Amino acid sequence: MYSSIAGKVASTVAGLKRVKPELVPLFEQCYSNTLETTIERLGDSTTFMITGDIPAMWLRDSSAQVRPYIQLAAQDAELAGMIRGLIMRQAGYLLLDPYANAFNKEGNGAGHQQDITRMGPWIWERKYELDSLCYPVQLLQDYWSATGDDSIFDETIHSMLQAIVATMRTEQHHDEQSEYSFERLEVTLPSDTLPFDGRGTRTNFTGMVWSGFRPSDDACQFGYLIPANMFAAVILKHVAHYADLFYKDGELAAAAGKLGREIEFGIENYGVYRHPVFGEIYAYETDGYGNYNLMDDANVPSLLSIPYLGYRDLHDPMYQRTRSFVLSTENPYYFAGRYARGIGSPHTPYGYIWHIGLIMQGLTANDLEEKEELLRQLAATTGGTQLMHESFDPDRPEEYTREWFGWANSLFGLFVTEWLESL
Secondary structure, eight states, X not given: OOHHHHHHXXXXXXXXXXXXXXXXXXXXXXXXHHHHXXXXXXXXXXXEEOOBSSSSEEHHHHHHHHGGGGGGGGGOHHHHHXXXXXXXXXXXXXXXXXXXXXXXXXXXXXXXXXXXXXXXXTEEEOOOOHHHXXXXXXXXXXXXXXXXXXXXXXXXXXXXXXXXXXXXXXXXXXXXXXXXXXXXXXXXXXXXXXXXXXXXXXXXXXXXXXXXXXXXXXXXXXXXXXXXXXXXXXXXXXXXXXXXXXXXXXXXHHHHHHHHHHHHHHHHHHSEXXXXXXXXXXXXXXXXXXXXXXXXXXXXXXXXXXXXXXXXXXXXXXXXXXXXXXXXXXXXXXXXXXXXXXXXXXXXXXXXXXXXXXXXXXXXXXXXXXXXHHHHHHHTTSTTSSSOOSEEOSSOTTSEEOSOBHXXXXXXXXXXXXXXXXX
């Protein structure tokens, strides 16, 4: 184990023994699970990271899995090197194909090679998800903020940032300018493929960026996924800053700044819905033609995670109204059972709740009692494994999906440490 992680575990366990000793076994199992079971340092000094029980690297999951540890990298050269290696591998993957969401460790042709899209031997899956372009920039920002390592900003990263902005600009005009399409021939759920010859449903120009799929890997009902666009608006500010500071690239800085402003305009003018119960809230999806999908999905980016993404403050009135909607039965994917109540997803069995959803509710909660109740629910729903899962039956927690899910485990560790430090 990394020395900084071992120290963090020891100090957190000591604190838990004083205030909530029943959480000690769960924290010890979860916090370092990603670091101990999903990471492989490769000979080219990059880092390959699986999500858990799927042997591929998702741009989203790999970024989110290590985010809880990054602040420790300033005092741990080995940990910093691992995270730097992950950033560089992500950059290589994005330059290989900015439309792919998951990649193989090598060009071995594993994964969904039968999908009708521009596949290749390095690509595990080519579902275009806007958040896959955002997470690597957030990881880069977190790493740089923690370590001050300016040397990470080399020409490979420069090219990655240019590719991200270029792809987003194309997908602002998906119907007219994009060559991307995706069809899966053998589907068990309609959400595994895009309609209309793989092009998706039509959208009106709004300034926002089109996404084929959600972070759950399910197809979007309407092409403008609001939480993903919020994430894009945040990370584009980082891109513009890097372009000015490290590359003196005025063209990239201007393009990123303009794109971010257009996205935010689109969100605030096309992504807001006047709900009869909650008032003005953010919709989950829209098409720019006046159609809205009112829901939230536990996977991140989500509406619940808006402060975590950095788009709006925790106390922002629009966020608080949206949060009230999300955590109510008006959200068709909010479920309750004997052991827990929280957000699920159409990606998993109906009625199942996601541990990531419960954790994100805790990370964005104002109230200490709410946080402690969520910790109780999380501890009661591991199905006897002392680990987080993807989703679970709130009446029978021993019924769950994904026994090994690194992101949920490390995010739980973050929630526990932040809660303990707030006491």
